[in-house]
Amino acid sequence: MLEGCKTAQERWGGVHVIIDRWLDQRRQLVEMWTYLRERGDFTPTDTPSIQRFCELLVDYVSAGHFTVYEQLALEAKEFHDDGAVVLLNTLLPLVDESTQIVLEFHDKYDTKQHCNSQLEALPFSLQALTLVMMERFQYEDQLIEELHEAHSEESA
Template identity: 30%
Template sequence: MLSRNTAAKQRWGGQDTSLDRWLEERQSILVQYCSLAGLPPYSENRGQLPSIEHIQHFCETLVDYVSAGHFELYDRILSQANEHDQHAKEVAEQVYPQIAETTEAALAFNDQFGEIDTDSSLTGFDRQLSIIGEAIEQRLELEDKLLQLLSARELLDEKPVP
């Protein structure tokens, strides 16, 4: 997942400030997920439940990330696709509902763990973390499809940041 985001940042980064900010949020959510899951380079945490504060911070970042996609980026992509290319429009309209499903998974995870206050509230955490990991992976694939449809220079109205 991290290598996918690195490739996306290399390909589309630097062309639009909101896209750059969103790619940074995407990177942050992936790093936090790996840390929570005890994945490399955080494997020393494997088998231990993360702190409540760590989980809450992940939930906040997750909600910010999915919100930024929906309210800042996807609408712009769909709008530009409508103007430029019928095929791109069709693909975007097919991908968007699938992304919405991953948003629902993120919000459900946040609802369950975003405001926990005791370790006893972590029942089922490992299973739910696995489910949200799969949703994040699917979301990355779908988002990359949207970004691949259109060159970021054609897609986004903003000029590159000097």
């Protein structure tokens, strides 16, 4: 998953400052995720790391919804690219489906009390979240790639 994150940043890193920052947030999220998944058994001493992961997760998802997707939609409209608009309208609902799962994970582990009462379930929750987020990353990458390609060709 970390390698895919690096590849995405290499492919689209210079497209736009907003996307650069967002892909950097993704990298940080995936690094923390990898750290947690490698931990195995969790104890209350892991709670700050888990809470940090929750914070990174919600920040990443929020930046996508409230900044990146809006910017991509504006660019698609600016370039009068009906295909990009159709793609946005197709993929964003799929991305939105994962948002609810992210918020449920966050609510389950966001506070010390919540986290400590659910430590045994954390490895399973992380695994389920991994599957959802890998799919989400693919949709997001497709949005960036398709919109970037359309805009690059039009501006050339």
